Amino acid sequence: MGFVQDLARFEFLRISFVGGILVAVLAAIVSPFVVFRRMEFIGDGTAHATFAGLALAFLLGFDHRVVSLLTAIAFALSVSALSRRRVSENSAIGILLSFFMALGMILFSLPKRYKANVIGFLFGDILLVNKTDVWMTLFVLTFVLVFLIAFRWEIKYFLVDEEMAKFFKLKTGFVKVFILLFISLVVVTIVKVVGIVLTSAMLIIPGMVAKAFARGFSSLLLVSVVYNFVTFVLGFYLAYRFDLPPGPCIVMVSFSLFLPVLKFL
């Protein structure tokens, strides 16, 4: 009851609520890609890669959003460049994750005007989400949707049978790079909400749930989106109600609801 009134009353609460929903929806849209490409690791990888970006941003005094986005893209492109027939995407991600994290730690250790809150970035803080973040998320969301609609067949065929899609000369390379880019864009936005460490939950669980119930590409996306939406709202509310950190609450809810779904997988 008080929740709705507080939402109306406090702008910061409203912004984190709306921003969080957008991020949850965005994560849900890329989640099936993460699951079907068996890149469960990529969320973790990209999130850790942004750590290097953050370190660099603080060291040079640049805007951390822009730099972490660029690092995430650099990470995605490196994954795409490194992976091949006998180097799976997961192996490439694992190798590059350590590299980027190591780079970040070295940069952070350089004794300069570094005073930032590392913990805040490792675990995220949804209450720090501001209007710019909301607009950025909305922009990314539109971008992703347009791509999904325009190339839905290429994407479907790429996901269901990459080798034959390649044989039929469908634009697999293009789709592959774009999927990686989207995942990095999305991870950068999720990190802000749940932090580096918890990103995986928002990126993997909805896709797994959708995989269990979907009977087509559209329903795959729909189930995933509904799941993340519900778990976000529930988790956010619980955090508000019991004065707990929102990110972990969302992950808790998502994980709890996932357990019964396991029966269908």
Next chain:
Amino acid sequence: MSVIVEVRNLRFSVGGVDILKDVSFDVEEGEFVGIIGPNGAGKSTLVKILVGEIKKYTGHVRVLGRVGYLPQVQTSRRDFPMKVREFAAMGAYAKGRKISWDKVKETLEKVGLSNKSEHLIRELSPGEFQRLSLARAILAEPDVLILDEPEAGVDEMGRARFFELLDDLKKRIPHLTVLMVSHDIGMVFQSCTTVMCLNRTLHCHGPTSEIKIEDLKKIFVDFDLWIKGNRHYEIFHRK
């Protein structure tokens, strides 16, 4: 008739071992070629070279026109939620980014899957999935259809249907060229116009009626054992 597949002095080796050596042949438009040989003979390797999947060979290989392909090893993710008819339409979509669902329906009927077109691909049995893959290859409307063991996992009636379908397809599209790797030697001798016996190199190649038992003995060590209790014995007995 014009040559549609041309292979000259093809050689492919991995780590110094020749997997294919001195392979030369022509396939003319409209031929129905059966490629036979024991396991490990290099049949799939040859097919992969023809469809462009393997590129590091030496020699000259040229395939003219559109190719339809049914690989021996399925690379698809069966757990992806996709309808049977959508999967079949892949080759058709690749042609011009649009799909004629009537044609898809017609082709699914031909492979005996019309009642499953709205099912998900994960709901098909491996044999049914093989039929679907054949439908996909046909729907690409190829000039050259390359099939690597299309009958694998398909029941006997289904096999008969496959070969019937290929015969029918050949009748409707006389210029269609088919290259088919198969272990069903009886069927190959019944349906194909040309037979190639391959074991690392081409041991015999010619019109089906000119292939001799001696040729087959050369590539199959256990040929005598096989022929003893075989239902297709008559096919060879005639000669």
